[in-house]
Amino acid sequence: MADRTTSRVASQADVSETNRSRILTHLHRHGVCSRAQIAKALGLTPAAVTKITARLIEAGVIRETGAPGGRNRRAIGLELAADAFHVIGVKFARSLVQVGVFDLNGTRLALETLPPVTDETVPRTVGEVRRTVAGLIERDPRIVAVGMAVPGPYLREVGRTALVSTMQGWRTVNFLDEFSGAFPAPVFIEQDARAGALAQTLFGASPAVATVTTATAADDTCLAYYLLGEGVGLGVVDHGRLVNGAQGTATEVGHISIDVNGRPCDCGNRGCLERYCSTPAIHAMVDDAGIVEGSAAMSHAQACRALFALAQEGDARARGLVREVGHAVGYGLVIIANAFNPSRIVIGDIVAEAGPLLLEAAREVMDERVIAEVTQATEVTASALPTDAAVLGAGAIAITRFLERPSAFLDLT
Amino acid sequence: MADRTTSRVASQADVSETNRSRILTHLHRHGVCSRAQIAKALGLTPAAVTKITARLIEAGVIRETGAPGGRNRRAIGLELAADAFHVIGVKFARSLVQVGVFDLNGTRLALETLPPVTDETVPRTVGEVRRTVAGLIERDPRIVAVGMAVPGPYLREVGRTALVSTMQGWRTVNFLDEFSGAFPAPVFIEQDARAGALAQTLFGASPAVATVTTATAADDTCLAYYLLGEGVGLGVVDHGRLVNGAQGTATEVGHISIDVNGRPCDCGNRGCLERYCSTPAIHAMVDDAGIVEGSAAMSHAQACRALFALAQEGDARARGLVREVGHAVGYGLVIIANAFNPSRIVIGDIVAEAGPLLLEAAREVMDERVIAEVTQATEVTASALPTDAAVLGAGAIAITRFLERPSAFLDLT
Numbered sequence: 013m014a015d016r017t018t019s020r021v022a023s024q025a026d027v028s029e030t031n032r033s034r035i036l037t038h039l040h041r042h043g044v045c046s047r048a049q050i051a052k053a054l055g056l057t058p059a060a061v062t063k064i065t066a067r068l069i070e071a072g073v074i075r076e077t078g079a080p081g082g083r084n085r086r087a088i089g090l091e092l093a094a095d096a097f098h099v100i101g102v103k104f105a106r107s108l109v110q111v112g113v114f115d116l117n118g119t120r121l122a123l124e125t126l127p128p129v130t131d132e133t134v135p136r137t138v139g140e141v142r143r144t145v146a147g148l149i150e151r152d153p154r155i156v157a158v159g160m161a162v163p164g165p166y167l168r169e170v171g172r173t174a175l176v177s178t179m180q181g182w183r184t185v186n187f188l189d190e191f192s193g194a195f196p197a198p199v200f201i202e203q204d205a206r207a208g209a210l211a212q213t214l215f216g217a218s219p220a221v222a223t224v225t226t227a228t229a230a231d232d233t234c235l236a237y238y239l240l241g242e243g244v245g246l247g248v249v250d251h252g253r254l255v256n257g258a259q260g261t262a263t264e265v266g267h268i269s270i271d272v273n274g275r276p277c278d279c280g281n282r283g284c285l286e287r288y289c290s291t292p293a294i295h296a297m298v299d300d301a302g303i304v305e306g307s308a309a310m311s312h313a314q315a316c317r318a319l320f321a322l323a324q325e326g327d328a329r330a331r332g333l334v335r336e337v338g339h340a341v342g343y344g345l346v347i348i349a350n351a352f353n354p355s356r357i358v359i360g361d362i363v364a365e366a367g368p369l370l371l372e373a374a375r376e377v378m379d380e381r382v383i384a385e386v387t388q389a390t391e392v393t394a395s396a397l398p399t400d401a402a403v404l405g406a407g408a409i410a411i412t413r414f415l416e417r418p419s420a421f422l423d424l425t
Numbered sequence: 426m427a428d429r430t431t432s433r434v435a436s437q438a439d440v441s442e443t444n445r446s447r448i449l450t451h452l453h454r455h456g457v458c459s460r461a462q463i464a465k466a467l468g469l470t471p472a473a474v475t476k477i478t479a480r481l482i483e484a485g486v487i488r489e490t491g492a493p494g495g496r497n498r499r500a501i502g503l504e505l506a507a508d509a510f511h512v513i514g515v516k517f518a519r520s521l522v523q524v525g526v527f528d529l530n531g532t533r534l535a536l537e538t539l540p541p542v543t544d545e546t547v548p549r550t551v552g553e554v555r556r557t558v559a560g561l562i563e564r565d566p567r568i569v570a571v572g573m574a575v576p577g578p579y580l581r582e583v584g585r586t587a588l589v590s591t592m593q594g595w596r597t598v599n600f601l602d603e604f605s606g607a608f609p610a611p612v613f614i615e616q617d618a619r620a621g622a623l624a625q626t627l628f629g630a631s632p633a634v635a636t637v638t639t640a641t642a643a644d645d646t647c648l649a650y651y652l653l654g655e656g657v658g659l660g661v662v663d664h665g666r667l668v669n670g671a672q673g674t675a676t677e678v679g680h681i682s683i684d685v686n687g688r689p690c691d692c693g694n695r696g697c698l699e700r701y702c703s704t705p706a707i708h709a710m711v712d713d714a715g716i717v718e719g720s721a722a723m724s725h726a727q728a729c730r731a732l733f734a735l736a737q738e739g740d741a742r743a744r745g746l747v748r749e750v751g752h753a754v755g756y757g758l759v760i761i762a763n764a765f766n767p768s769r770i771v772i773g774d775i776v777a778e779a780g781p782l783l784l785e786a787a788r789e790v791m792d793e794r795v796i797a798e799v800t801q802a803t804e805v806t807a808s809a810l811p812t813d814a815a816v817l818g819a820g821a822i823a824i825t826r827f828l829e830r831p832s833a834f835l836d837l838t
Contacts, residue, residue: 024437024440026440027437027439027440165796167798174796174797174798174799232671250663250669250675251669255668255765256663256664256766257647257765257766257767258645258647258767258768258802258803259766259768259798259799261766261798261799262663262765263764263765264763264764265764268681268759268760268763268764269683269759270682270684270685271683271685271686271696272683272684273684279794279796280793280796281759282794343682343685346681347682347760350677350678350680350681351681351760351765352668352670352675352764353672353675354670355671355672380693381682381693381694382693382694383578383680383692383693384587385578385580385587385672385674386578386587389672390671
């Protein structure tokens, strides 16, 4: 109903590109497939598949391999040449910038953590990112694109993060101006939780899930990545497409209020979700309660991890506080379910490390406060990707673009 | 970025359909255009436009007319034959069902209000809707489709509204089972605020705005329709596409909490926005404050309208209450801006009748609580469509479908 998506496509060239993208995405998702399997799964004629795959083999992005799964053991399999193309992912946080190199399967080939950033050293860090990325591209000719993940709210057309304190030092930086033309490879920039949603879409499903997923299901993906870290962020894929908003600042769940008379927030609102379950908020609660010895001197992440460790050891006060945070996380789940109705909510970043105790408290709130038909149909899990793989989200931005617009990266004429 | 929309299109037939849809939508939006203007606006070759429009003229959906605007006064204009095709819109509310007939321009040709519905008479009303619609189709061969608007949360695949009290009597009705195959014309069903968003997209722009809108801008539409009536609902178009969610129950803003310890709601949540600015909530506040004489015996709409009239006459207590409601409406604007970042929020239904006093109070809250970059870029207006035109939203569902999938309604082979 009211699906205006098709109105963008208007030429035979677009159709060819679309079918190339569908074949690459299918192989990315399913591994080795025969031409006949691809044709069947995507509703293409065998002749079309033969023609398109021939061109993609020539371009080196897919290759013939052993037999695929299924009955016909003599069929020739095709697979994505995932190691033939690399991408760079750059993850910006307030005080930490990481640069990773990945192949198309998300395998990490390199990871570099830049020196800690303070508000004063931001310009220097920008220079270091430029040099680091340029050096990587120079040494690795397989690198075809750069993805960058920045904290939200990120004003996509303007190129900078909006005026919220967690990124004070960064908000003078125009990411588009600084980076978009800086390298021989194209640069794509996204808000970090959107990058996380893309990473979950590409790499987050367990193999069992991936097997039953069809090409149609990929278009029907309704997934939310709920980032609980230094900030609280959200990325939503609705029926295969990111929810962006006019300026690119949609899905800013961290600044939705759970209590309009609650704790004041730098964004101007009161009772913002972020004030109850981000790492700085948890750190403040840990300090107030005096639960973790010496917590005042710790970083936010350290204080949170110390709390979670105490809770896992059975400390009653720590468990109580983790449950309290879990309830706040649950109020966020209620917002996400009502606003976006995803079939799957993946919780990621540091706060997700608290584990089942937090997740169960959050789920209780959701089950109590969301209508039965919706909460029963919504899966909530902690991310299966490791926390320090957050930089993979930045890589996923570039990989997604590569799979969607192959002709921008390959010579397919 | 990460725009997977094109992956659905795979054949030449799809391309043709897409281009037909784009041409019809362009003419719907812009009125009379020459073939050259269409080609330029949509990036099509003149030959393609000539071929496609010839077929559409044969099918009777467009026709040649006088000269279009612009310099070339001798060019032949094309226009949509908006009066050659009619649609039916059926709007379901708890106690009121209206049936309207519209042409493609949204001109209302007939309106019928069925007898008031109670929980007991729902089955009878279903029968009456069937008879009324069937009768209209029998008498008017131009009718090509039926749109139905139902209160949310509407479970799109299941065909019924979810378990929330405002539709108690209706929740046993499966709309898909009752209506989808009931008529010679196809039936399309949507949640009512989504229908409102479609109506705003098709008919809500002022003529001045419509003139500068280009085909690209149509794809870039980011609009929210914020329905403030017996329930509080929301329909969001993000970059030209409705936000639906996995089950079709996304954008259920009425059940997002503005205070997790607030007024209990039948959905299981507490402090739901709906409990502060829907007509039943306002009615209860009016009764409690004793502002309107005899309000307890009034309908919700009557009590609200009496309050608004008193406020407009300058009654201080009435003005205070309207401002209080306006603040709650504003908390909703804050949620909408953070969650969906539309460029335009249109407030509709009965509560919008309160006028500038309410709108200004709501806007104050939004300006205070949403980051400057976003609130400054967000237009908030009351709907320019009359309240009793809500049934037009139901018609808009059918018109949208007609413009998007013309081959389903016309013989174009």
